[in-house]
Amino acid sequence: MANKLKFYNFTSAIDVGFWQVLAKKKLEEIKLQDDFIGIFGYYSPSQHQDLPPLFHVVPDSLIAIESNIPHGSIKANGYLKIFNTLEEFKNADREKLLAEAGKNVLTDGNQNAFILIVYADLKSYVFYYWIAFPMINFEPVEYSIHPLADHFDADKLKEALAAKLQRGENLSAFLGLKRNDEGYELLNGPSDIICFIDPAPKHDFPGAPLRNILSYISQSHSRSIDVVAIKDLISSNPNNFSLGNSQYYQITLPEINEVKFLGWELNAKGKLGPRVVDLRPQLDPLILAQSAV
C-alpha cells in the first residue's frame, strides 16, 4: 500500500429550473429572510469515463413534496442560503458556513452535506452562486486497488444490491457489507467491508463522497478498511446491470486529529471563486420575444 489515494471532486450541475423556482419562492415566500433552507441534491454512478462526477441540484428540492430521484442514486441533504446583496454574498464567512454545513458529518451520518450560497439579481435573471461540499481534511492516505471479481462474487453482490432497491429502501452514503451463507448482506452502518455508491466513473480513484465516509469510519475502526466502490448504475432487477466498472480498494484510514473542512467548488477557471448563471435567454420575456421573430 505505497500509493497515495486521491479523490474525484464533484462538479455541481444545477438544473436551470432550480433557479426559476428559487426566483419565484424568493419573491413570494422567502423575501428578505436569509436563514438556511433545507434542500437536496443527488448523485449517481455514470458510465461516461470522460465526465467528472456530477452533483445534481434539482427544482424538486425547493418544492415541498416527495420527489423522485433516479433509482440507484444517492440523495444528499444540504442547505441553501440566499444573500440579499452582492456585497453580503461576497463577504460571506465561508469557513464558518462550511463548518456549519458539515457539523454533523462525524455524528449523524450525513456525510454528503452541502451548502449552496446564492445572490439572485431577480431584475436581470442573473444568479451568483457558490456550492461547497464540506469535507474533513486529512493527510493523504495509502491504498491499493484490486479487481472486484477477484475478491467478491459479483452476481451475489448484485442480488444483494437489487434486493435493497426492491424493498424500496433509500440508499445511504455507504453500507456495511457482510458475507453470509447465501451471499452478502447489506447493513446500515460501518462494517469491516463497506460498499459505497461511487459517482466517479474513472477506475483509478473513488469520488469525493468517500472522504467523509473514511473520516466517519476512522472513529470506530483502526488501521484500514475494505471499500467496494459501486461505479455502475444499479437497479432493482439484477439482470439489468453489471458491476463491470465497480472497483475494490483497500484503504488505510486517515487520522483525524483536528476537524478542519475544505470543499468550496472551483469555478470555470479552475480557481476558488463563485459562479454566475445568466438566465435571460431562458426566462426574460423581452429577449424571448426577440429571438422568436
Next chain:
Amino acid sequence: MVSHKIGNWYRSVAGAFMSQHKESQFLESGKLTPEEFLVAGDQLVHRCPTWTWNSSSPGYEQKHLPIDKQFLITRGVPCRKRISSIGENEIEEKEIEDGWVVAETLGPKEEPDEIIISKPQISNEEEEIPDLADLQGQELIDENAAEPAALFGNNYICAEEPVEAIMKTRVYDLSVTYDTYYQTPRMWLTGYDEHMNPLAPEMMFEDIMGDYAHKTVTIDRHPCVGNDQVSIHPCNHAKMMKHFIDMLESNGAQAQVHHAIFVFLKFLSSVVPTIEYDFTMDLSLE
C-alpha cells in the same frame, strides 16, 4: 414563427379542454392516453435507471398525471461533438416518410474534417464577479483532489482524439412530457457547456440535425417547468409510432404500449445523434 406561437397557444388551450381518450388508440393511430404514457414511462424508468419521473414546478402541474409522475427526465447526458464537426460520411440519412429522416451515425472517423468549438456562454455580468483572490488564504489546499473536476473541458480529454481536436463536451438534461394535444410523448432539451453553464437555446441547435432545426425542432415553453427549452415538435410522433407498429405487425409481432417510449426515444435519437442518452432495449426480443 409567429404562426407557430399562435398555434402553440391554441394547442395549449385546446389541450386543456379536450377530454382525454380513455380507450387505447395505440395500435390504430400510435397515440397514447395519459395512463398509457404512465405505463410506458414506468417501464423506461425500470429498464433505464438513468431516467426518472419528476414533479412539475408549482403552478405547472398537469392534472391528468399523478403529482410525482409529471414528466420523465435524464440528467447529465454527454454530447461530445457538434453536428457540424461530424463528417458527412459519418451520417447516413434515410428518408422514411413525410420528410422524417433517419440519420445513422456510422461511428467516428479517425480525424474530423472540421472542429467547431463553440464559445461558452459568458455572461456580460462576469466582469462583476467578485474577485476573491485576496480571500483565498481562508481555504485549505486540497491535497487529495484527483484533478480539478470543474474543468472537464480541459482536463477530461477523450484520449483517442488528437490534441488539436479537443472537443468541448456538453451535457444535456433531456425530458419527456405528455403532449395533451397530440397525445404523444414530447422531448425537451436543456444543454450546459463544459463548465455546466446553461446554453442559450439557440446554441443547442448546433446539436440538432440541420434538417430539423427551427422546423420540427423549435423553442417552446416547457409545460411542466415553465421555461423556454428546445423541443422536438410532436406533430409527427403518432405517425412515426404507427409506422413502427405496422412494421412490427408485418413481421408477425405486436407492438406493446410499454415499449412506446423506447421506440420514441430511438426515433428521436436521429434528430440529436450526438446526445448519448440511454434507451437501450432490444425491441426485437421483447
